[in-house]
Amino acid sequence: MESFMIYVPLVMAFIGLAFMAFKRSWVLKQDAGDGKMKEISDYIYEGALAFLKAEYRLLAIFVVGASIALAGISFVVPTTHILIVVAFVFGAFFSALAGNMGMKIATKTNVRTTQAARTSLPQALKVSFGGGTVMGLGVAGLAVLGLTGFFIILFHYFMGGVWTSTEQMTIVLETLAGFSLGAESIALFARVGGGIYTKAADVGADLVGKVEAGIPEDDPRNPATIADNVGDNVGDVAGMGADLFGSYVATVLAAMVLGNYVIKDMGGSIADAFGGIGPILLPMAIAGFGILFSIIGTMLVKISSDDAKEAQVQKALNIGNWVSIVLTAIACYFLIDMMLPETMKMSFFGEGLQEISSMRVFYASLIGLFVGGAISSVTEYYTGLGTKPVLAIVQKSSTGAGTNVIAGLATGMISTFPTVILFAAAIWSTYALAGFYGVALAASAMMATTAMQLAIDAFGPISDNAGGIAEMSELPKEVRTRTDILDSVGNTTAATGKGFAIASAALTSLALFAAYVTFTGIDGINIFKAPVLAMLFVGGMIPVVFSALAMNSVGKAAMDMVYEVRRQFKEIPGIMEGTGKPEYGKCVEISTKAALREMMLPGILTIGFPIAIVLLGKLVYADNNQLIAEMLGGYMAGVTVSGVLWAVFQNNAGGAWDNAKKSFEAGVLINGEMTYKGSDAHKAAVTGDTVGDPFKDTSGPSMNILIKLTCLIGLVIAPILGGHDAVSKTEEIELIQMIDGLQPAQSVSKEVSVDKTNTDGKVKAIVTITTVTNDEAPVTTTETVEGTEAEVDAKIEELKKK
């Protein structure tokens, strides 16, 4: 029996998209200002489009190449269906669409925020946060729409919309993994490319414009200025959006995969009001309701007084955020209570099957919500303006750039302590509560309010841009003051957003990791086996090298920009006098090309290494797929552990340096003396910030995608390394171990695969039955059955019982 619940997330997604459309038209209806404001904003919009065009051209090639590879896999591996290619292409397309949409609205909202700031602060917040809301709901809506829609299609295609078996559902979910892989691949390009782009444009514009030509920052005569402003959108809006789109999809997918194995642990089928797939639908339902609560949350973000300061704005954001989180927690209670069996059987390592009450799953989801918030708070402590660690960096600036850099590095490094402890506690406790399904649902609950998180994240760069436009258009000082308040709050939310992103990526990766182990049917990942340990080392090294490549790329891309700006200054007549128009698009294209070129190597590293390990394993161990699967698992664990550490280290060090530098704007007390911008200490702090820029905007945030993509690739490769066959092997071993006193055991497991074709009511089915008896070679028999649908089904049942 099919249930209405499967369509609920779809409905929620449509509500989200409808609200987004409504909000979008409201934002676009706002006054976009006049003259110079509009002109600058148009340049940024054009630049962003130029970037998207160049990016999509390159990504299209990548998608085609990857699709061919995936199609190849689906021909070789019987359990991988060709539909995975379709899912992959759609995943890539949806991710690109979400990025496109978000960036377009952001580049339209910036000037409207400036204009609104001419009237009042509450109005400016309303407009900028409105743009953020559009972005957030667009990403979340498309994610839920795509994932749920595809699931429904595949569920009907493979299983006729009715629960049959875990094996069949595994094929559905494996195909669905293609959607997630597509989304995450695009995210890799968007995040890394965007990160390189924004820093290359920033540095390039500064070096030639400010230093060589002596024109101020954000001067429209500088051809790279627009690229610089585009960069903010490319990196902070589109990059973050693609990242969270990928996390969102991957989290829900991983939880669905683990839900499928809960059903398997319960005997292969359950009777519930949801067509027997309650544990699989639950994560989608939570995601769907999360959209609804995010909408409610966004509605609460408002201030009334024009005299409001940062604290009030932050409070408004916090209220909206916490309301959506609390509503999600409440919804989790009811959804879990309703959709899960009161008690479930879950298999725990070494402890066999255990009875788990559904409330324990709820507690796990609460832990997820708590840890997401706690890690954000830790991030804020280590990177926020006026906090102890940041003030310590400020003090160290007085003895030069060297001590400032050491202090910043040490702060980032120490910040891994509470983060990892929180994280380890979350893994341990959610697993203890409800196995890896508990871990996955913790991640799902955390990610449920993604729309709200993104709205809060995106409003920052929008306000930043708005301030830039106000400055360039020489608007009255109070306009800039208002946008500055928003921008300042945006800096804080950017840092905590990064904390949220890495926390969610880490939990998602773990859930994917668990799904991978269950998919491949291995007994676990034993790092005492030397090849597995070797791969753990290799995996641990990848995030470090990836970060280094990204950092070096920023340097190289910035140099390309420098040469282009120099060329334009020389070749375009009247550019310095303001009569010749700089070719902004050229700079944008140069920066785009450099960014995309430079991210090839990190991309190859990410995608190539898991494949190389499988090939190497096949070369050495031929058919010992179990060992190869463990090696790949060791690699995944290495990437995840090291990736989380380097993400936290780089993000927090970068954030701390940034705010240490910003502290000088209001003045700081060093050795009893007030010290301001322009002092030697400030110059030292600027050096630290320069080091921190690629840390926090390029390599650090890329770690999220690196670990998720690595685990996703593992999941897609999983069927090559054993898949279903191995699953039944594990069952056998458990069976044998359960026999008390070790009596002679006769263990038989059967695998039945049916290939049914229906031609005008005449059904023809090829039934392949593989019988595995312990310690004997498996026997495979194939029979062809023809007749009406009912006849064929009856005969198949007969064959199965033989």
Added chain:
Amino acid sequence: MESFMIYVPLVMAFIGLAFMAFKRSWVLKQDAGDGKMKEISDYIYEGALAFLKAEYRLLAIFVVGASIALAGISFVVPTTHILIVVAFVFGAFFSALAGNMGMKIATKTNVRTTQAARTSLPQALKVSFGGGTVMGLGVAGLAVLGLTGFFIILFHYFMGGVWTSTEQMTIVLETLAGFSLGAESIALFARVGGGIYTKAADVGADLVGKVEAGIPEDDPRNPATIADNVGDNVGDVAGMGADLFGSYVATVLAAMVLGNYVIKDMGGSIADAFGGIGPILLPMAIAGFGILFSIIGTMLVKISSDDAKEAQVQKALNIGNWVSIVLTAIACYFLIDMMLPETMKMSFFGEGLQEISSMRVFYASLIGLFVGGAISSVTEYYTGLGTKPVLAIVQKSSTGAGTNVIAGLATGMISTFPTVILFAAAIWSTYALAGFYGVALAASAMMATTAMQLAIDAFGPISDNAGGIAEMSELPKEVRTRTDILDSVGNTTAATGKGFAIASAALTSLALFAAYVTFTGIDGINIFKAPVLAMLFVGGMIPVVFSALAMNSVGKAAMDMVYEVRRQFKEIPGIMEGTGKPEYGKCVEISTKAALREMMLPGILTIGFPIAIVLLGKLVYADNNQLIAEMLGGYMAGVTVSGVLWAVFQNNAGGAWDNAKKSFEAGVLINGEMTYKGSDAHKAAVTGDTVGDPFKDTSGPSMNILIKLTCLIGLVIAPILGGHDAVSKTEEIELIQMIDGLQPAQSVSKEVSVDKTNTDGKVKAIVTITTVTNDEAPVTTTETVEGTEAEVDAKIEELKKK
């Protein structure tokens, strides 16, 4: 039957120590110069002694405390013998003795090298390398003497000098682990304390002396100058010596433990010409012969021409080094061929027992020798003067300190790629060749020439000091030119020495890790179990936080030094005029105290975390020792993987920055312009070097000890978590799995422990027999037997057979 071979390493150790004594008296007989030279040298010598005194006072307290804790463990855990405390104290004492000896000779050799440099370069090399040789042979000789001596004593005490069983030998080796633990604990203090000391004194002396008082570097009026010079010895000589002493002992121990399990895999006993313990004696024999070959190697290090340049000196060192390595390789062939059975049975995971020819062990040892050299070469490539990565950092210095720092960080990060690949390949291939015994013997072969490595390492700082003394004593320019050549070569060997140290530490840790798993008798470490995975994360975080603490400590300790120097300048009359004598000892003590105080927290972190994990595990899982052992194993793996990465990253980044800065001394070509010291680019490079200093001299090298000590603590805790009981459990499972068709299995394992006392020929023995039958509670019976030695032995044999 006992074999002479057990005494061979002892003989080698005595030969090494005798040659050391001979060399030492030769060095001390050399002319120590006159007047000012002697005065300065005496200050450094006194300062070094002051440091040692303060250090040993504190360490004595630590040793007492740790001994009490160990004694407590030995009372609670039946398989841990109280003698472990004695072994621990001796290990600590020997390590301290080796450090003391090395530092004394280094501080005596420096001035003699200066004096020798007045005559010729070959003579200067002879003296400085002679000092290094004394240090190297002292460390290696004491290590082999202590370890072998203790092994012989324990072997006779517990087993009467005759092979009885793997279980008995395990008790011997577990007690011997105390020696290694003692050595490594002292190494932790020496390395971290020394690292903080040297950088604190360096920075402190510069900040007050050069910047505030305006007196030149190394000016004897600066009270911190001597501390600065002492620091070179404390960090580079004593720290490195203690580090390698610890590695040496731990490596040989781990290989012995794994050798014991080879015998177990072969049925519990073997018949060979070495009393049936050939595989256990082999690593000691290799270590012994390594001393001999190191002596030969050191004899070959000489140059003949006074006009020699760096290349010739480096060549002389290389010849000595390679000869000792090749001789070790040849000796390995004959020793392995002689001491191991032609084919051995080793159990491999999932593949059961396999026949392994002894030649495969030899190939593993060759891989160890190769990888040690290769990792040193990689280090040289990333940090050497004039290499591509270092020149790239030089180029980036032209755009400021920020880009210089980014380039240095990226270089250190990228250098993890070849290092980890080499390392992973070594683990994989040596394991494939001969299991974890192969991994351990690879490490043993690599460490065999420790004496030679240390001689090469120690001659660098000696020459550095010699140059300083020449400068301060205003000797003719050619003296300084000669010592500069030696110093420059010393910089290269210091970097490659660090590569060697981390490679050996990593392999040693792996061998210890393998010994731990075998000790605890767990089936492996399955990171798919959530608590184990959580601990992998926590372990990965520890090296990062440890490094941050060490870096912050340098800053704090430097500040203490600044205050003390300021105080002396103010309070001691005539100090600036050269009539008042500065209290060098005070500065040394301040620096020492600060260093030792500051290293408490990293020390607690290192020692406390493994214990905390076991306590937490006991709290949650009560008697599920297997799971707790796996959790601790996951932690150890996390520390090792992350520790290796951070060591390589920090050492190589620091080395690269250092040489990038040094490149400016001879001048570098930047954008077509020759750039020298004092330029803006040089200033940027100095900033990079400041950041790199704590990286390469404090936190980076500490990683070695962190990972070794963590694994050693695990090994000592191992008996609490199951030990022999679990070992027989594993045997049972194997037994059961071997029974075809899963017949009902009757598996009985007995554990017999005998407590014999001999009073004037009358022997009294208490025999405890524990019988474990599968699925039943173990039964323990105790009987007392009295009579003559022969009667008692006969009765015991009777009881055993029951």
